[in-house]
Amino acid sequence: MGVVIWSDGKLRDEREAVATAVDHGLTVGDGVFETCAVIDGRAFALTRHLRRLARSAAGLGLAPPDEDEVRAGIDAVLVAGGPELGRVRVTVTAGPGPLGSNRAAPGVARQTVLVLAGPGPRPETVRVARVPWVRNERSAVAGLKTTSYAENVVALAYAVERGADEALLANTVGDLCEGTGSNVFVERGGELLTPMLTSGCLAGITRELMLEWGLEAGLPVRESRPGELPFTVLEEVLDHGRDGGTRLALSSSVRNLVPVVNLDGVEIAAGPLSLQAQRLFQAKVAEGIDP
Structure with a gap:
C-alpha cells in the first residue's frame, strides 16, 4: 500500500503539493516530528507522543503545535488507510520563512502540519x-x-x-x-x-x-x-x-x-x-x- 497524506484539513494525493518551497522545514530543517505505531487501526501511546512533540517544539523555540489539528489529521489518515497501516507520522515545521536560519517574525508564518500513514513492519530481531x-x-x-x-x-x-x-x-x-x-x-x-x-x-x-x-x-x-x-x-x-x-x-x-x-x-x-x-x-x- 502507499502513503496516506493529510494536510491543512484534508486528505491529499501523493502528487499534490502540500508545502511551499520556502517552508523552513525544507530549507533548514526547522521542524519536529513524531512516529507512532498503528495497532488495530489506532495510534499507540498517542498522548505520550504528542507530549513529546510539544517538548521538541518548545526546545526549538516553536509555538506549541495545535493538538486538536494534529489529532484530526491522525484520525483522517487512519480511517482512510484501513487495517494494513503500521505507522503514522506527524511533522510540524515553522512554516514559510527566509532562506537563511532566521525565522519569519512571530505571528507572520503559520506552522505547517503534515500527517502521513503507511506500512510499518515489525521485525522480531x-x-x-x-x-x-x-x-x-x-x-x-x-x-x-x-x-x-x-x-x-x-x-x-x-x-x-x-x-x-x-x-x-x-x-x-x-x-x-x-x-x-x-x-x-x-x-x-x-x-x-x-x-x-x-x-x-x-x-x-x-x-x-x-x-x-x-x-x-x-x-x-x-x-x-x-x-x-x-x-x-x-x-x-x-x-x-x-x-x-x-x-x-x-x-x-x-x-x-x-x-x-x-x-x-x-x-x-x-x-x-x-x-x-x-x-x-x-x-x-x-x-x-x-x-
Whole structure:
C-alpha cells in the first residue's frame, strides 16, 4: 500500500503539493516530528507522543503545535488507510520563512502540519553496526526529535552497506548513546540497562514504557549510571555475546523492543532478559492503546 497524506484539513494525493518551497522545514530543517505505531487501526501511546512533540517544539523555540489539528489529521489518515497501516507520522515545521536560519517574525508564518500513514513492519530481531560518528550530547537540539535528520541518514546508510538494519553511535565523551532511530539496551550482569538521557539520546517512548513496565513487573531494567555504559561495552558483546555474556536489544516505536542478533557482521545470541522484556512489552501493548 502507499502513503496516506493529510494536510491543512484534508486528505491529499501523493502528487499534490502540500508545502511551499520556502517552508523552513525544507530549507533548514526547522521542524519536529513524531512516529507512532498503528495497532488495530489506532495510534499507540498517542498522548505520550504528542507530549513529546510539544517538548521538541518548545526546545526549538516553536509555538506549541495545535493538538486538536494534529489529532484530526491522525484520525483522517487512519480511517482512510484501513487495517494494513503500521505507522503514522506527524511533522510540524515553522512554516514559510527566509532562506537563511532566521525565522519569519512571530505571528507572520503559520506552522505547517503534515500527517502521513503507511506500512510499518515489525521485525522480531535486528542487526546493528557501529559507525565512526558521534552524537553531540551538548548540542542545542540534543534529545529533541527534529526534522534535521541528515546525520542519521548518513549513519544508517553506512550501517546498511555493512549488512545491518540500524547504526549505533557513541557520544563525544565515549559513552554508548543510541541508534539513528532507536534507543539501545545492554543486557549485562543480570540487568537490562539503557543509557541515561544526559548521554544525548532521545527520550524514546518505548524506552520510557519499558522502564515503567519493567519496574512494575519486577524485571531488572533501569537507566545506567554515569560511566556505566562506555561505547567499548560493545566489545564485550562481540567477545561474550555468543556464549551467555553481554547482549543487546533496541527499542523504537515501530519495532517495540527487539533483541540484537548481529553486531558488525558477527552473529550473537538473543539475550534471555531481552526476550523476556520483549514478551512483557508485547503483553502490555495488548492491554491498552494509550498507556
